[in-house]
Amino acid sequence: MSPALQGLVMIVLGVGGCVGYFYGANLLLDRVIFPARGAQAGRNINRANLVRPWLFLLPALVALSLYLVYPVIETLRLSLTDRSQGGAFVGLANYRQMAAEPKFWEAMRNNLMWLVVVPALSTGFGLLAAQLTDRIRWGNIAKSIIFMPMAISFVGAAVIWKLVYDARPEGTEQIGVLNALYLWLGGAEPQQWLTLIPANTFLLMIVLIWVQTGFAMVILSAALRGIPEDTIEAAIIDGAGPMQVFFRIKVPQIASTIVVVWTTITLVVLKVFDIVFAMTNGQWGTQVLANYMYDKMFRANDWGLGSASAMVIMLLVLPILIWNVRTARREMR
Amino acid sequence: MAELRLSGVAKRYGGTVEVLRDIDLEIARGELIVFVGPSGCGKSTLLRMIAGLESISDGVLEIEGRVVxxxxxxxxxxxxxxxxxxxxxxxxxxxxxxxALKLARKSRTEIDAAVAAAAEKLQLTDYLDRLPKALSGGQRQRVAIGRAIVRDPKVYLFDEPLSNLDAALRVATRIEIAQLKEQMPDSTMIYVTHDQVEAMTLASRIVVLANKGIAQVGTPLELYDSPENEFVARFIGSPAMNLLAGRITQSGAQTRVALDGGGQALVAIPTGAEDLGAAVNLGVRPEDLEETTGDYVLGGRVAITEALGEHTLLYLGEEGPGDARIAKLPGTRSALRGTDIRLTARPDKLHLFRDGRSMKPR
Structure with missing residues (x-):
């Protein structure tokens, strides 16, 4: 069977299986286990309604515990063992070893920098784009263009930007836009941008900002449109100028959305891997935690150290994740 | 001196769609002017033009003699x-x-004093540190008014301020606004509403807007007693005035009209010999009609009765309720349903319109 056909069959089987499960389970509940007839019809309907949510949640719960909860526990266990001693329990030795490695602290430092710069700039540019595109006739076209990078995978984006930062030997035609620009502005010789510390880390961040700005813009644009026009007009009558309307009336009214966007991007940033992997692979001082973990886990094959770094990433993500979920929930109420 | 003057003001969208034209209006200090009109007549647009939220396509708007x-x-x-x-x-x-005061860079003490005074006036002192979402609809409305008061403006603009309140609160807030106006006799207010009762009770003068222009300006009772045209006649008063087609059969100090529906009317409006035979519309308000056995203005079978306690509404004729002639008789008269009835009105209560314009001399 050709792979395409195989894929198609799997899709049909998968979707069909899902539909079949929900439909069949529901039918079973209503007709066989708690039928809505006979002397106990009323009681049965109530009971069926109590069971139904669990029935529908079951596949998700199973999948989540199998693919999320179990790996977390297993990672925690692995992070306390040593591969070279045949998987013996070594306590916090892996964590201690990691703490002694400068490359780990470089990754921590870089991650922190990513954490400060990328969410702030993505949200900032997104807000700016949302505000500006809402007011112009061709705003929707501009929006589509700004949103487009969202459709590109991080690796794809990294490849595109690697071309932007590309450097050819001096004297030959430069294909990298940045070097072309640099030379045009009077730069002496083409630069190997991705090897320049610390600028290279920021050059990597630009890729993620480029991707995430579209996301921030779309969400914030919707939030801006949700602001009652009256409050803006009232502010104009009260004497507020465009900047004051924006910063004192509009931004405070979408503050909670800004927080959600910010934290969502923060989560993406904490897990940043592909861009660094594809562009510098953590060389020249650009290491980040996720790439560090990949290095340890799959290049050095040290699953003890790799798991330990994975646990560190998880611990960093967790508080922001909880906060994000809470804010989002409050939003919905 | 006029506090606010509109001369030849017009509003067009995109240069072609005309919403308002030739608005001439003078508003004196201390007046409470109400703009009324059917929805889409441009009354809110006119208010927003005065506010500066909409541009003025043509004409001049002056506030205290200054073109703004x-x-x-x-x-x-x-x-x-x-x-x-x-x-x-x-x-x-x-x-x-x-x-607004902060934006105007007023001093802290000045702001506090202005806010405290406004809060006092509107009974909001206990709520000053609450967020709007923790307030009831009526309280929010008062905060909105308070926000206007602290700026001590020359002109207050109200854009249907009561339409988001429930019926009971609307009446209470209406009275509060009337009292507020009494406390501030020098402030000029312009109030937009589609609610006749609000217009009649609050206004020192009413501006009826229709067909992109001003249909009539006058005190509430002027509009009720002497509408200048059929539009105002039908718009002011509820249920609306009945308009009955007829022909002038006798002119003079009083005018006699033979109605197409078979009735006869004597109207206390003078007409000249040149008006003899002219096609006119006779206007009579439902509440001015009374039962008669002699000459009648309006006669026919009562199709529907609506007993409202203090009075009963009678719908005459076979047409749907929209076209029906309506009479308002005191007391409960439900028994009249299905019977034939003859109604007339005093000559000085009748209105005459020719080509839509009132024939009443002024």
Missing amino acids: NDIPPAQRGIAMVFQSYALYPHMTVRENMAF
């Missing part, structure tokens, strides 16, 4: 109360009221 066409809203000396209150949701009541 191109002056930004904040510098026109106006304050506006919006239909939806338009409170800033992230600011407390105090901050909402202080916002």
Whole structure:
């Protein structure tokens, strides 16, 4: 069977299986286990309604515990063992070893920098784009263009930007836009941008900002449109100028959305891997935690150290994740 | 001196769609002017043009003798109360009221004094540190008014301020606004509403807007007693005035009209010999009709009765309720349903319209 056909069959089987499960389970509940007839019809309907949510949640719960909860526990266990001693329990030795490695602290430092710069700039540019595109006739076209990078995978984006930062030997035609620009502005010789510390880390961040700005813009644009026009007009009558309307009336009214966007991007940033992997692979001082973990886990094959770094990433993500979920929930109420 | 003067004001969208034209209006200091009209007549647009939220396509708008066409809203000396209150949701009541003063860089003590005074006047003192979402609809409305008061504007603009309140609260707030106006006799107010009762009870003068222009300006009772045209006649008063087609059969100090429906009417409006035989519409308000056995203005079978306790509405004729002739008789008269009835009115209660214009001399 050709792979395409195989894929198609799997899709049909998968979707069909899902539909079949929900439909069949529901039918079973209503007709066989708690039928809505006979002397106990009323009681049965109530009971069926109590069971139904669990029935529908079951596949998700199973999948989540199998693919999320179990790996977390297993990672925690692995992070306390040593591969070279045949998987013996070594306590916090892996964590201690990691703490002694400068490359780990470089990754921590870089991650922190990513954490400060990328969410702030993505949200900032997104807000700016949302505000500006809402007011112009061709705003929707501009929006589509700004949103487009969202459709590109991080690796794809990294490849595109690697071309932007590309450097050819001096004297030959430069294909990298940045070097072309640099030379045009009077730069002496083409630069190997991705090897320049610390600028290279920021050059990597630009890729993620480029991707995430579209996301921030779309969400914030919707939030801006949700602001009652009256409050803006009232502010104009009260004497507020465009900047004051924006910063004192509009931004405070979408503050909670800004927080959600910010934290969502923060989560993406904490897990940043592909861009660094594809562009510098953590060389020249650009290491980040996720790439560090990949290095340890799959290049050095040290699953003890790799798991330990994975646990560190998880611990960093967790508080922001909880906060994000809470804010989002409050939003919905 | 006129506080606010509109001369030949017009509003067009995109240069072609005309919404308002040739609006001439003078408003004196201390007046409470109400703009009424059917929806889409441009009354809110006119208010927003005075506020500066809409540009003025043509004509001149003056406030206290100063042309303000191109002056930004904040510098026109106006304050506006919006239909939806338009409170800033992230600011407390105090901050909402202080916002304009803060933007104007007033001193802290000045702001506090102005806010305290306005809060006092509107019984909001206990709520100053609350957010709008913790207030009832009526309280929010008062905050919106308070926000206008603290700026001490020359002209207050109200854009249907009561339409978001429930019926009972609307009456209470209407009275509060009337009292507020009494406390501030020098302030000029312009009030937009589609509610006749609000217009009749609040206004010192009413401006009826229709067909892109002003249909009539006058005190509430002037509009009720002497509508200048059929539109105002039908618009003011509820149920609306009946208009009955007929022909003038006798002119003089009083005019006799033979109605197409078979009735006869004697109207206390003088007409000349040249009007003899002219096709006219006789206007009679439902509440002016009374039963008669002699000459009648309106006669026919009572199709529907609506007993409202203090009076009964009678719908005459076979047409649907929209075209029906309506009479309002005191007391409960449900028994009249299905019977034939003859109604007439005193000559001085009748109106005559020719080509839509009132024939009453003025």
